[in-house]
Amino acid sequence: xxxxxxxxxxxxxxxxxxxxxxxxxxWTTAVEGVSFDIGDGDCVGVVGESGSGxxxxxxxxxxxxxxxxxxxxxxxxxxxxxxxxxxxxxxLRRIRGGDIAMVxxxxxxxxxxxxxxxxxxxxxxxxxxxxxxxxxxxxxIELLDLVRIADxxxxxxxxxxxxxxxxxxxxxxxxxxxxxxxxxxxxxxxxALDVTIQAQxxxxxxDLRAELGMAVxxxxxxxxxxxxxxxxxxxxxxxxxxxxxxxxxxxRKPLHPYTEGLMxxxxxxxxxxxxxxxxxPGRIPDPDETIAGCRFGPxxxxxxxxxxxxxxxxxxxxxxxxxxxxxxxxxxxxTATGARQ
Amino acid sequence: xxxxxxxxxxxxxxLAPRRRFMLLRRLLAHRSFQIGAVLVLALTLAxxxxxxxGVDPSSMRVRLRFRPPxxxxxxxxxxxxxxxxxxxxxxxxxxxxxxxxxxLLSGLCGAVLGVIAAQIRGLDAPLMRLMxxxxxxxxxxxxxxxxxxxGPRMESVIIALTVAYVPAGVRIVRASALVVRxxxxxxxxxxxxxxxxxxxxxxxxxxxxxPLLVHMTFVFAYSILAEAALSFLGVGVQPPTPSWGNIIAxxxxxxxxxWWVMLFPGLGISLAALxxxxxxxxxxxxxxxxxxxxx
Numbered sequence: 001x002x003x004x005x006x007x008x009x010x011x012x013x014x015x016x017x018x019x020x021x022x023x024x025x026x027w028t029t030a031v032e033g034v035s036f037d038i039g040d041g042d043c044v045g046v047v048g049e050s051g052s053g054x055x056x057x058x059x060x061x062x063x064x065x066x067x068x069x070x071x072x073x074x075x076x077x078x079x080x081x082x083x084x085x086x087x088x089x090x091x092l093r094r095i096r097g098g099d100i101a102m103v104x105x106x107x108x109x110x111x112x113x114x115x116x117x118x119x120x121x122x123x124x125x126x127x128x129x130x131x132x133x134x135x136x137x138x139x140x141i142e143l144l145d146l147v148r149i150a151d152x153x154x155x156x157x158x159x160x161x162x163x164x165x166x167x168x169x170x171x172x173x174x175x176x177x178x179x180x181x182x183x184x185x186x187x188x189x190x191x192a193l194d195v196t197i198q199a200q201x202x203x204x205x206x207d208l209r210a211e212l213g214m215a216v217x218x219x220x221x222x223x224x225x226x227x228x229x230x231x232x233x234x235x236x237x238x239x240x241x242x243x244x245x246x247x248x249x250x251x252r253k254p255l256h257p258y259t260e261g262l263m264x265x266x267x268x269x270x271x272x273x274x275x276x277x278x279x280x281p282g283r284i285p286d287p288d289e290t291i292a293g294c295r296f297g298p299x300x301x302x303x304x305x306x307x308x309x310x311x312x313x314x315x316x317x318x319x320x321x322x323x324x325x326x327x328x329x330x331x332x333x334x335t336a337t338g339a340r341q
Numbered sequence: 342x343x344x345x346x347x348x349x350x351x352x353x354x355x356l357a358p359r360r361r362f363m364l365l366r367r368l369l370a371h372r373s374f375q376i377g378a379v380l381v382l383a384l385t386l387a388x389x390x391x392x393x394x395g396v397d398p399s400s401m402r403v404r405l406r407f408r409p410p411x412x413x414x415x416x417x418x419x420x421x422x423x424x425x426x427x428x429x430x431x432x433x434x435x436x437x438x439x440x441x442x443x444x445l446l447s448g449l450c451g452a453v454l455g456v457i458a459a460q461i462r463g464l465d466a467p468l469m470r471l472m473x474x475x476x477x478x479x480x481x482x483x484x485x486x487x488x489x490x491x492g493p494r495m496e497s498v499i500i501a502l503t504v505a506y507v508p509a510g511v512r513i514v515r516a517s518a519l520v521v522r523x524x525x526x527x528x529x530x531x532x533x534x535x536x537x538x539x540x541x542x543x544x545x546x547x548x549x550x551x552p553l554l555v556h557m558t559f560v561f562a563y564s565i566l567a568e569a570a571l572s573f574l575g576v577g578v579q580p581p582t583p584s585w586g587n588i589i590a591x592x593x594x595x596x597x598x599x600w601w602v603m604l605f606p607g608l609g610i611s612l613a614a615l616x617x618x619x620x621x622x623x624x625x626x627x628x629x630x631x632x633x634x635x636x
Contacts, residue, residue, distance in 0.1 A: 064531060068462060097534035110525040114547045123543075124533040175533060 009078075010037035011183055011215055012061065012100070017075035017085075019053075019060050027071070028287045030056045031239045034075075035314075038183060042215040045230025045247070047223060047262070049284050053239040054219045058185050060085070062096050098128045101176035105188040107168035111160035117144070117171055118156045124178045143174040146211075147204060166197035170204065177208060183215045184208075190225060202229055223266055227251055232320065235259050238285055238295040241314060244322040255323040257300045294325070302327060367627045374623025380616025384609070388437055391430035398423065398431040399581045407599045417601035419592065428583040429605045435584040437613065439495065439568045443502040444561035450503070451510020452550055458511065459518035459549075460541050469515070472508035480505040481567055488576040495578050502567055506560045513556050517549040524548075551628045558621030562614040569610055585609050 019031040031053040038044055046054045059065055061077050063084060077084040079099065084092065096102075104110050111120060121143055122136035131139065137156070144152035147170040160168060169189060176184055186205060190198035206229065209216050218229055226233055226247070233250045235243040235258065243256040254260045261280040282299035285291055291298065293308035300307070304327055315329040316322050323329050368374050391398075402422035410417045416425035458468045475483065484501040491497035521527065522545055530544050565585070571577035572586025573593075580587055585606040592602030 062532060064528065093534045093536055095534075096532050102529075102532045104525055104529065106525055110529045112526040112530070112544050112548065115543070123530070123535065127534050127539075172529070175529070 009081075010039045011042070011079065012038045013076075013078040014057070014061065015076045015078065017057065017060060017077065018073050019056050019065070019075075020071050020073060021065075022069045023288075025288065029239060030287055031060070033314075034236075034239075034241050036234055036241065036244060038215050038217060040182065040215060041209075041213055042217075043209060043229065043231040044215070044217045045226035045233045046217065046219045046236060047221060047226050047233060048236035049221060051238075051284055051287075052236040054221075054236055055187050056239075057236070058102070058187050058217065058219055061185065062100060062102065063087075063092055064096075094128070097124050097176075097181070098179050099181055100183045100185065101179070101181035102185040102187065103169070103172050103176050103189045106192045107165050107172055108192065110172050111168055113160055116157050116159055117163075120160075120171070121156075121175050121178055124175055128179045139178070140174075143178055144171070146177070146208070147171070147174045149174075165193055166200065169193060169197075169201055173201075173204065173208070177212060177214070180212060181214055183217065185217045185219070187219045188221070189218070191220070191222070198225070205229070223262060235262070239287065240295060240324065241322070242296065242324045244314075244320075246320055249321055255317065255321070255328045256296075256325045257302050257328070258296050261299075364627060368623060371623040371627060373619040374627070377616045377619030377621070377623060380612055381620055384433060384613055384616065385437060387430055388433035391427065391434060394424070394427045394430065396424045396427040398427045398583050400424075407595065409599075410601055416605045417599065419588075419599065419602045420595055425588070425602055425605055428588055429585070429609055432583040432585045432588050432606055433609055433613075435495065435578055435582060436565050436568055436586070436609070439499055439502070439578075439584075440561045440564040440613070440617075442499050443506060443564040444557045446499070446503045447506040447510050447560055448553055448557040450507045451556075452514050452546060452553055454507070455511045455514025455553075456518050456541050456546050456549065458515045459522055460537065460545060465515075468511070472511050475504065476508040478505075480563075481570055484567060484571060485574065485576060488571055493576045493579050495582075498568055498571055498577050501571075502564050505567070506563065510553055510556060510560070513552050514549050517552055518545050521545050521548045555621050555625040555628060558617050558624060562617035562621075565610060565613050565617075569606075 014037070015035050017031060017034045018029065020027040020029050022028075034053070034057055036044075046057070048054050056065075060072065061084065072085050075085065079095065082091070084095065087095075111117075115123075118137055118140050121140035122131070122133070125131045125136040125139055126133075141152045141156050144156055149155050149167060149170050155163070155167075160171075163171065173189075184205075189205070190201050193201060202225065205216060205218070208214075216229075218226065220226055230247050233243075233245060233247050234241055235250070235256065237258050243250065243254065243259045245254075250259065251263070254263055258280070261278070264278040265280060267277055280299055281301075285295060285298070291308075293306075293310055294300070294303070294312050297303050297307045306326065312324045312326050314322050314324045315326075317329055400423065402418075405414075405418055405422040406420055408414050408418040408422075414424055414426065416429060419425055419428070454468060454472075458465045478486075480502075484498075484505045487501035487504060488497045491500060527540060527544050530540050535544075568577055568584060569586030569589060572584050573590040575590065577586050578584040580591065588606040589603050592599065592606075596603055
């Protein structure tokens with residue numbers, strides 16, 4: 001694969017990742033054949049419906065699924081010359097919170113109620129950098145300042161229940177960036193927050209990315225958030241990557257019918273026909289459902305007989321644009337427009 | 342910069358009360374906790390101040406045996422002419438101490454084993470089956486067997502009762518630890534690079550011991566009862582050391598003539614059990630917000 005002009009090896013390279021979970025009926029495949037790279041300082045958005053495998057992919061990158069009930073039949077997650085899927089636990093512990101950090105969706109339950117903010121920020125610092133207590137405390141105050149919590153010297157000694165949701169998410173971000181990670185995975189960081197706070201958190205993430213020069217992988221089901229934040233977008237559907245493109249390309253001319261459907265189901269302010277909102281017919285298939293050929297086939301309005309014959313491949317259309325839809329990639333010309341419904 | 346530091350200095354002394362103190366204040370406002378705490382404190386104080394009666398609990402005055410409660414013997418005297426009041430007070434020391442130590446030890450073991458069972462998958466099944474096996478014996482029978490094997494001493498009573506009450510504690514802690522380990526902040530700690538041991542000690546344990554605390558007050562009460570039962574059966578604390586159990590045991594033969602010998606230690610047991618149960622109820626109401634308002 002020709003990585004578009006990037007210097008040498010990517011920060012994290014996910015190659016053919018397949019994740020399975022044990023259920024009552026045997027092993028269920030949650031994510032299949034996912035590959036993409038994240039370069040230093042990249043800003044990648046991952047979109048998809050609930051159950052499309054976004055979070056599973058993210059958690060697999062740090063091997064955070066319970067052992068015994070999950071497995072990786074294929075795939076590698078390369079980081080600094082190591083495969084994180086097979087690296088020893090001790091090594092992973094060094095990478096978690098060190099090189100790669102993560103922020104979750106629900107800030108209300110992500111902080112330990114019996115420890116002060118200071119304790120929780122210091123934990124990472126003391127684990128990874130062996131800082132002394134007073135040093136860690138000083139750094140914790142700096143970090144709270146950095147994530148723009150007013151009155152940091154006072155807030156640092158409070159317990160989580162005294163902070164609002166937005167502030168807790170800021171604390172979570174402070175914990176995540178404490179050791180200057182090179183990649184921050186933000187798993188729906190704004191979903192549990194109200195709209196004004198969402199905007200502030202996104203802005204904070206954007207500024208921190210610029211300030212610290214880290215890569216960010218933003219997982220969201222909200223195309224608006226992605227459009228505002230990401231430079232490159234990966235669209236996932238039923239455990240597979242269906243489209244991967246720079247953000248302008250994806251929003252101007254999406255190639256995959258699913259992406260097209262997602263775009264069409266967004267309310268727009270300029271169009272006159274916003275009375276009824278488009279929705280993609282059908283529902284996301286169960287991971288156990290056997291669908292011949294393309295997983296999106298049954299919901300696709302462009303489906304051809306050939307679509308249900310063979311599972312489609314992810315094909316590179318030009319430089320940084322990959323699509324998993326043979327009818328579209330076969331006939332693709334640079335002028336093909338994403339015809340709206 | 343100076344502006345900021347001045348402000349922070351000015352603000353920090355008036356920090357709003359922390360959660361711990363809020364809990365404490367809610368506890369102190371709880372009616373049954375108040376009654377329970379007063380009872381337990383009074384009994385503890387009485388036990389500590391036992392030497393103030395100025396009488397040796399073992400000094401016998403055979404000529405004054407079986408005196409009913411009077412000014413000289415407020416709780417009467419027993420078959421050797423010993424002062425029952427003094428013996429009940431010294432007995433309180435032994436009985437309450439055993440109850441306290443058993444509650445503490447079994448709570449400690451329960452917390453550690455419970456968190457281990459919840460967090461380390463491979464140990465869960467063996468550990469819990471062992472606990473089930475221990476639980477399948479009635480607690481008192483198990484304790485009886487262990488004291489009989491170890492020899493009748495106070496230490497063996499403590500060990501036996503601890504073993505008998507650990508399984509319940511382990512179950513309670515495991516149950517809440519299983520809930521806590523799935524919470525986001527435990528995952529967050531793992532993502533921050535914390536190891537298994539650290540996660541258990543700092544994140545799971547402190548958030549799972551609430552129910553155990555309540556359970557421990559009940560174990561305290563049960564242990565006092567169980568000690569009395571063991572001593573009554575003759576495998577517990579041995580005479581002449583008085584404990585509530587063996588005072589009752591010694592008074593049994595004269596129950597019809599000298600009811601006071603059995604009554605007062607019996608009252609001690611009831612009051613201690615009542616007080617500890619009320620205390621535990623209050624603690625449960627305050628620690629478990631779902632039950633708020635019913636107390």
